[in-house]
Amino acid sequence: MSRIGRKEIIIPDNIEVIINTSQIVVKGKRGQLSYSISELIEIETNNKIIKLKQKKTTQKAQAIHGLSRSIINNMIQGVSKGxxxxxxxxxxxxxxxxxxxxxxxxxxxxxxxxxxxxxxxxxxxxxxxxxxxxxxxxxxxxxxxxxxxxxxxxxxxxxxxxxxxxxxxxxxxxxxxx
Structure with missing residues (x-):
């Protein structure tokens, strides 16, 4: 299992995250970014924390798991700090x-x-x-x-x-x- 994908993403106070079924939108003081999530990944949110989980345990799902976590984390850093x-x-x-x-x-x-x-x-x-x-x-x-x-x-x-x-x-x- 991906070690990077298992890490939690903490959302800062001034960032707004909107999660649809296959789209995540991150809004902050510097702008807005969006990313379409693979169907192999499931997102769970609760009180300023995002967790990603794999739906299947295939090699492709494992690779996309870590990639998606990194991209979402970079989006949050980008709209807050740049x-x-x-x-x-x-x-x-x-x-x-x-x-x-x-x-x-x-x-x-x-x-x-x-x-x-x-x-x-x-x-x-x-x-x-x-x-x-x-x-x-x-x-x-x-x-x-x-x-x-x-x-x-x-x-x-x-x-x-x-x-x-x-x-x-x-x-x-x-x-x-x-």
Whole structure:
């Protein structure tokens, strides 16, 4: 049985959770998120606590049990606190800036790269090299951060490129001189 799925989800006071037969809606001060629940999972609620149970004991039900619990927990965290990812640009002449709501990256290509975020995701730039991505949906925040990083991933010789804040790059030694 899934150990993650067995954990209880505690609902904070300022969060409202609406559970229909196959849909869960979480409302908070930052916004609203919804998730459709699999028919293999059963939800029990009582006084600010949500418990998930499997209807069948199959391998698929076990996998979806932990996944559903994690997604619902992330929804509750998202509408109460939100999620943030920080990217750092390293390299001589590499910089970023905002044009309206879109992010413009000048990172060594012959043309600037524009990235349009979804409506519920906000991007801000500090010092032309630090990019902050914030939003209530953890999956979307992570996907936008991965998309921005994939434009110029860090290379192992000089470490130039776009990397996550805490990411360490394994450096390689260059050519040996004669």
């Amino acid at each position: 999620f943030e990812k920080k990217l750092v640009i390293q390299g001589v002449g590499y910089r970023s800036q905002m044009e309206g709501k879109s992010l413009v990256l000048n990172i060594g290509y012959s043309h600037p790269v524009k990235i349009e975020p979804p409506e519920d995701i906000s991007i801000r730039v500090e010092n032309n090299t630090n990019i902050f991505i914030t939003g209530i949906d953890k999956e979307k925040v992570g996907q936008i951060a991965a998309t921005i990083r994939s434009v110029r991933p860090p290379e192992p010789y000089k470490g130039k490129g776009i990397r996550y804040e805490n990411e360490t790059i394994k450096r390689k030694v260059g050519k040996a001189g004669k």
